[in-house]
Amino acid sequence: MPATGNNHHITLTLSIRLSADGFCFIVCNPQDNSLIRMERFAVKAGESMSDRLLHELSKPEYFNHSIDQVFVLSSSPSTRIPIEEFRREEAQMLYELTFSNLDFSRIHVTYNILPRLEAVELYSIPRDIEDIIVQFYPTARYFGTNAMLLERLFHLEEESTSKDKRLYLCTLPEHLALYHFRDGALQYANTFKVGTVNDAVYMILYTWNTLKLNAEADHLITFTNEMPSTHSISNTSRLTKVLSDYIAHVETLTPAQLFPRIPIAHEKEIPVDLLALLLNRL
Numbered sequence: 001m002p003a004t005g006n007n008h009h010i011t012l013t014l015s016i017r018l019s020a021d022g023f024c025f026i027v028c029n030p031q032d033n034s035l036i037r038m039e040r041f042a043v044k045a046g047e048s049m050s051d052r053l054l055h056e057l058s059k060p061e062y063f064n065h066s067i068d069q070v071f072v073l074s075s076s077p078s079t080r081i082p083i084e085e086f087r088r089e090e091a092q093m094l095y096e097l098t099f100s101n102l103d104f105s106r107i108h109v110t111y112n113i114l115p116r117l118e119a120v121e122l123y124s125i126p127r128d129i130e131d132i133i134v135q136f137y138p139t140a141r142y143f144g145t146n147a148m149l150l151e152r153l154f155h156l157e158e159e160s161t162s163k164d165k166r167l168y169l170c171t172l173p174e175h176l177a178l179y180h181f182r183d184g185a186l187q188y189a190n191t192f193k194v195g196t197v198n199d200a201v202y203m204i205l206y207t208w209n210t211l212k213l214n215a216e217a218d219h220l221i222t223f224t225n226e227m228p229s230t231h232s233i234s235n236t237s238r239l240t241k242v243l244s245d246y247i248a249h250v251e252t253l254t255p256a257q258l259f260p261r262i263p264i265a266h267e268k269e270i271p272v273d274l275l276a277l278l279l280n281r282l
Helices: 049-057 088-098 127-136 145-159 197-210 233-243 272-281
Strands: 012-019 022-029 034-042 067-074 079-082 107-114 119-126 141-144 166-172 175-182 185-193 219-224 249-252
Touching: 012 272, 022 049, 022 272, 034 049, 049 127, 067 119, 067 145, 067 272, 079 088, 088 107, 088 119, 107 127, 107 141, 107 145, 119 127, 119 141, 119 145, 141 145, 145 166, 145 175, 145 185, 145 272, 166 197, 175 197, 185 197, 197 233, 219 233, 233 249
Parallel strands: 012 067, 067 141, 166 219, 219 249
Antiparallel strands: 012 022, 022 034, 079 119, 107 119, 166 175, 175 185
């Protein structure tokens, strides 16, 4: 159900989250970070995502003079390089080398500069989707999911007073992402496609050992970035239970813990990457 509220004479933001199976719109009031409206659109097999996006963006709820800023969040495959090695003219080539299986005639390679992490995140936007968004909002700003999550997790690391090392595990539909910071810098970030809980356990423990983390002292911090209506709670619970047999400290991070003192973090329908985007940009 879309959330509604009084938006009379209020300048609003529209966030568009793109995923493999659809997209969602979130309209917020940046003055108090409150949710005005949220709606998810699943794209069925054989249906064109670009046609559906055009239809939904044409509605007055999402195309009106109250919307002052538009953010687009892409969950496309991504990679990152140190900021000192980044050359804008080489972005396309680097992305093609990393994801050679993609059809580059259909996507636009772009990037986010993350100065606090001293890194640049490369990701992509489908060209037909970008063309439609530009028709309505030519000044829309684009961001990658991993870029937003990394910025937020780095902020948590900066605020932490603990000396224990942490490996962050983010569960996604059919994927998992792992992030690790050390000595005030990003040391590791990677995404794996996994088909079963056993596959996930293998990749997590392999990464844990590669990073030389201590199974008795260090911490595995888990959170999900899936829409509440799509993620499998039973599989997530089973995964953490199995991991607890190998790692002493397995903890679950809730959105309210990731974003303390931010009321919108208690909106259960908003995935973590969108919360990170809103908090980082509003």
